[in-house]
Structure formats: C-alpha cells, structure tokens
Amino acid sequence: MDVSIVRGTQPRIMPMATAATTTSAPATGNAIYKDTVFCVYQMTSAAAATAIIEGSLDGTNWCPVTCTAATSTITLAAAGTGAIVDIQPAAPWTFVRCRTTAATAATTCLMGV
Numbered sequence: 001m002d003v004s005i006v007r008g009t010q011p012r013i014m015p016m017a018t019a020a021t022t023t024s025a026p027a028t029g030n031a032i033y034k035d036t037v038f039c040v041y042q043m044t045s046a047a048a049a050t051a052i053i054e055g056s057l058d059g060t061n062w063c064p065v066t067c068t069a070a071t072s073t074i075t076l077a078a079a080g081t082g083a084i085v086d087i088q089p090a091a092p093w094t095f096v097r098c099r100t101t102a103a104t105a106a107t108t109c110l111m112g113v
C-alpha cells in the first residue's frame with residue numbers, strides 16, 4: 001500500500017470587517033471558502049480578546065463550527081495567540097468566518113489547512 005503525504009496550503013487570513021485586523025468588537029469577518037474538511041483556526045491579539053469561529057453551508061446562516069459556542073471560541077486573557085482545531089466529526093462547512101466578541105487591540109484570525 002502506498003501512502004502519499006498531502007501538504008496543507010498556506011494559512012489564510014479571515015478578514016474582519018474590511019481589514020485583516022480589528023481593534024473593536026464586535027466585528028464579523030468576511031466569509032472565506034473552506035477547502036478542506038479538517039483545519040485549525042488561530043487568533044493573535046495585542047491584548048485580551050475573544051472570537052468565535054462560525055461555519056455556514058450557504059454563506060447566509062451561521063453557527064459555531066463545532067456546533068457549540070464553548071468549543072468554537074478562542075479566548076485570550078492577555079496579548080498572545082490561541083487556537084482551536086476543527087474536527088467535529090470532519091466538519092464539512094463550505095464557508096467559515098471569525099467573529100470577535102471582545103477586542104481592545106489589533107486582532108487577527110487565520111485559518112490553516
């Protein structure tokens with residue numbers, strides 16, 4: 001049996017509002033196409049921040065990617081980086097977005113596949 005390793009693509013910015021960063025909350029990011037079943041979401045902020053990662057099949061109706069807000073939320077108590085992995089069970093969302101619910105400094109969300 002042959003096994004092929006498939007590399008992921010470069011992380012993609014999940015832009016919030018009209019820019020790649022947000023300094024106020026709430027701010028909802030633009031929908032981006034999720035081109036793989038498994039992926040990781042990373043948030044980096046210069047201060048405390050909270051964001052929820054949401055998924056949609058139609059780009060209109062949104063819910064937490066893991067089906068619960070508790071496991072789809074990235075919370076930073078101070079400046080730094082946090083992440084969640086989306087594997088609930090192989091979540092086949094078509095679109096994803098990052099929605100900040102608290103942020104007082106520059107905050108960026110990335111999706112890696």
